[in-house]
Amino acid sequence: MNRTADQETGTLNRRAALASVGVATLLLGLKGYAALVSGSVAMLASLADTGLDLVASVVTLYGVHVAAQRADEHHRFGHGKAESLAALFQVALIAASAVAIAARAVMALLHATPTASPEAGIVASIVAAAATLALLAYQRAVIARTRSVAIGADHLHYKSDLALNGAVVLALALDRYAGLTGVDALFGLLIALWLGWGAWTSATHAIDQLMDREWPEEKRRAFLDLAATIPAMAGMHDLRTRTSGAHDFAQFHMSFPAETTIGVAHMVMEDIETRLTAAFPGLEVLIHPDPVGHVDQEGALPKAIAERSEI
Structure with a gap:
């Protein structure tokens, strides 16, 4: 906008x-x-x-x-x-x-x-x-x-x-x-x-x-359903959401092949942000790129939460 x-x-x-x-x-x-x-x-x-x-x-x-x-x-x-x-x-x-x-x-x-x-x-x-x-x-x-x-x-x-x-x-x-x-x-x-x-x-x-509570299950599911239609988001994980006033925030990790350049990854993430914000007005998206196979050690979500965050 x-x-x-x-x-x-x-x-x-x-x-x-x-x-x-x-x-x-x-x-x-x-x-x-x-x-x-x-x-x-x-x-x-x-x-x-x-x-x-x-x-x-x-x-x-x-x-x-x-x-x-x-x-x-x-x-x-x-x-x-x-x-x-x-x-x-x-x-x-x-x-x-x-x-x-x-x-x-x-x-x-x-x-x-x-x-x-x-x-x-x-x-x-x-x-x-x-x-x-x-x-x-x-x-x-x-x-x-x-x-x-x-x-x-x-x-x-x-x-x-x-x-x-x-x-x-x-x-x-x-x-x-x-x-x-x-x-x-x-x-x-x-x-x-x-x-x-x-x-x-x-x-x-x-x-x-x-308290930055996660989105309601219905809204979160709608977000994941939309993400599932975007091929580049197949490696999405660790989704976190919250709402502040009239604004929504969503952040997650995405897996990219190790040989992917920063420029290409940036273009892919920009396209994804455009699609998500078009479907969810007032949404701010933060994407963290990971190489395929990478597993976060420090600060990783508990297993049960991570499993629910996966598509």
Whole structure:
């Protein structure tokens, strides 16, 4: 990808992130008013989720900005892990909010009282769903052009918000029109549990990146399947992979006949890198050439890992 394409991608991703921040800010004010008027626990939980959406969108904006920065002399592998650090901060906020909402929901269940003005919450949730749908459509268009991992994650988060807004509408409607007083608090508790699960999932993903965990088996297998179609990679071994922010890294050893010149080996490796990066956008490949029959002694992978790395 050339510099002009990089700049265009960065611009599109920043616009999508700014749109996300704008929608989250609008919904935060709308739901804040509805929660204040209705006194609904489910609406309060939805408000907390929107507040977290705003934080997530700001983090995404920051992550996209950092991801667009080129590697420098102090960060030779780029700045991708800044996204994971920001995600852990985000997780702490989500977990704290989930605990507070759950406590409020339990108190409301013990002292059940009708919701003051459920209509305000219903209208706010419907408007929120409409705004979220518009944002999702725009994000899909950007992702199709940039394949941004950060925007893609934000897109998935807002897709789940559609279900959340629907749950709030259902809870308030049952409270108002079916007379089920405790259902609002019950839905608030369920939303708190859902937020807690989201925090756990996000934390796991962020820690995996910080610890340089290997790619998921499906992705790793896809890489090996592609490698198997390239004749020159028949001598590939010791594959290692990791992900940092929106960037993937793969390094491995390749066997060459002893008489192969450095120039020829370089040309072969460049061709391989071109094919791999075309299939895996955002991938950085590092290839170490070995003479046929060479076996690494120091720093070699354990036998079980080496066997899994072979094609």
